[in-house]
Amino acid sequence: MRVHFIAIGGSAMHNLAIALSKKGFQVTGSDDVLFEPSISRLAKHGILPESTGWYPEKLTTDIDAVILGMHARIDNPELLKAQELGLKIYSYPExxxxxxxxxxxxxxxxxxxxxxxxxxxxxxxxxxxxxxxxxxxxxxxxxxxxxxxxxxxxxxxxxxxxxxxxxxxxxxxxxxxxxxxxxxxxxxxxxxxxxxxxxxxxxxxxxxxxxxxxxxxxxxxxxxxxxxxxxxxxxxxxxxxxxxxxxxxxxxxxxxxxxxxxxxxxxxxxxxxxxxxxxxxxxxxxxxxxxxxxxxxLTFKGAARRLELLGKNEVTNIYKDFAHSPSKLRATIQAVKSQFPHRGLLACMELHTFSSLNKDFLSEYAGCMDEADTAVVFIDAQTFVQKKMEPYDESVVKSAFDRDDLLFFNDPDALKSYILSQDLTSKNLLLMSSGNFGGIDLNGLSNGLLK
The missing domain is CATH 3.40.1190.10 (Mur-like, catalytic domain)
Structure with a gap:
């Protein structure tokens, strides 16, 4: 079987490509941008594209299936070529x-x-x-x-x-x-x-x-x-x-x-x-x-980024979590507070997804960080630019979360400096995001705090 992936670098897409390659399929693919760990993992299995970009000439009539990733646009040149040739096009779940x-x-x-x-x-x-x-x-x-x-x-x-x-x-x-x-x-x-x-x-x-x-x-x-x-x-x-x-x-x-x-x-x-x-x-x-x-x-440690313990000492635990929606924030904060009822909690979350940044949705966050002793919300100013969304200020966020003492940051360096300045004695730190906090090294941050 010959299978071609359009947008092979995505998390699910590159894993599916590897799975099919291991099954004996002939796998090719393209993407306009590739990041780690996709690059190393695709290279290990011999299916890393030679260069980034879209190459319609890769699409030929002897391809049995084309798998289209969400990252591709409907006017993607490889997709248009596949449609022109009448190739069978699947989404990855399909x-x-x-x-x-x-x-x-x-x-x-x-x-x-x-x-x-x-x-x-x-x-x-x-x-x-x-x-x-x-x-x-x-x-x-x-x-x-x-x-x-x-x-x-x-x-x-x-x-x-x-x-x-x-x-x-x-x-x-x-x-x-x-x-x-x-x-x-x-x-x-x-x-x-x-x-x-x-x-x-x-x-x-x-x-x-x-x-x-x-x-x-x-x-x-x-x-x-x-x-x-x-x-x-x-x-x-x-x-x-x-x-x-x-x-x-x-x-x-x-x-x-x-x-x-x-x-x-x-x-x-x-x-x-x-x-x-x-x-x-x-x-x-x-x-x-x-x-x-x-x-x-008894031996289940959890999935990556799901209340993942970054580090701890006798008086502090530091966790990172994928939580970003209101229900996930509420449940994750409640879990840490219940597990450590005698410790304070500094909870920091990043608004990162289209939904979470949408002003029409923002009010859904009302009260979801109330159990945290200190609540911090971060929006990387660059995220508004990248997603082509109109930015808003601290007052909008505080009103949406319905918490006057909420702290707001839109610069990763300022956020990092604030966290490093905190005394975490008898306190836990919870870092929640589906993004990456503007590129902050969370493991390094954790190590610095615990020292």
Whole structure:
């Protein structure tokens, strides 16, 4: 099979390219910009483009499939050439389904927790010695790539609700046709694509309708919006709620209590305990007992950038997290405060995505940082320029977050200086962003603070 990737450098795209190359496919690709780790990883597998840019001459009639990434535009010269030649063009979720349509498909959906739940399922399957394929949105310890496609009878897929490609406006998780599914919760996101909460919620209703007849969906029983959606849904699938397990927190360690046994975890927070139960529900359907599942979770360290511990000493823990939407901020802050009730919390978040920067969406953040003792919001001034959005000032942010004592920065050097000036004795620091805080070296920042 000959497969060509348009925009091969994307996180999911380069991992899929590597997976197909390892499967024996002849893989080529192009991109107008490439970053690490894509460059090194593509080079390692011999599929790094010789130069950046778009080269329509790469598209020939002997190519079996063209996979189009979201980074490409609808007027991309390679896309136009592929269309002119009548080649079969797939989005990456469409092609993942094509490669897994004869497998048992587990799809993890929801506004938050998808990566963690998927990671927990993969960790438990690996511990149980099961054979499986996967697609997950973060690099995981013990897994070389974020995508694997083989002859395994099972695939576990993190099902994103964002669009599939520039020419396929369907959410990715609609294309996988799950046999077993999870919905972890619904909280409005992607306002640039789903301009109303009703538009956004409808995508999860459609997702349930895409589940294969006789399939099952497990959903967060504590989510009111999700519960109403489930009650109104008449799809011929089994719908089962999951809830918080019994647990305790002692000396900063969270343990699940099950059948009189205690299982100390390396992750914490009620949102992660709900994620844990979502994954347990799926693993039960895949033949893993609850006891074996909880035992496997003793060594689960979490996914990259999900309450990832950058460093600690006797009086301070420093975490970074992918949280950027209101519900994720609220859950992550609550988790750290509950785990360390006697420590203060300096919480710093970056507004970075189109949705989070949108003035029409900004009010959704009201109150979401209230549990933090000190709340800091950062917007890199360059982000407005790059996204071609009209900038706004500190007063707009303070009003949206409904917190008068909120601190605002729009220069990364000023933010870094402020954080380094703080006395973190008996305080934790939480750094939350889907971006990179204007290029601040967070590991170096952590080391400097802990010294």
């Amino acid at each position: 092609y993942v389904y094509e490669q897994s349509k004869d497998k048992l498909r587990v799809v993890i959906g929801g506004s938050h927790g998808k990566t963690t739940i998927t990671s927990m399922v993969l960790h438990a399957l690996q511990a149980a010695g099961k054979t499986f394929d996967y697609l997950v949105g973060a690099q995981l310890e013990g897994f070389d790539t974020m995508v694997q496609l083989s002859d395994a009878p099972l695939i576990v897929i993190e099902g994103d609700e964002y669009l599939s490609s520039p020419i396929d406006r369907r959410p990715k998780f609609h294309l996988y046709k799950a046999n077993l599914a999870v919905i972890s919760g619904i909280a409005w996101d992607h306002i640039n694509v789903f301009p109303t909460f009703e538009d956004y919620t409808e995508q999860f209703e459609i997702f349930i309708r895409t589940i294969e007849p006789g399939g099952s969906v497990f959903y967060a029983g504590n989510d009111e919006v999700l519960n109403k959606l489930i009650e109104a849904n008449n799809s011929p699938v089994t719908k089962t709620a999951y809830q918080l397990p019994e647990y305790e927190v002692v000396n900063g360690i969270t343990s699940v209590v099950y059948e009189d046994n205690k299982y100390p975890l390396q992750v914490f927070g009620e949102h992660n305990l709900l994620n844990l139960e979502a994954a347990r529900s799926i693993c039960g359907e895949l033949g893993i007992s609850a006891a074996d599942y909880y035992n496997s979770m």
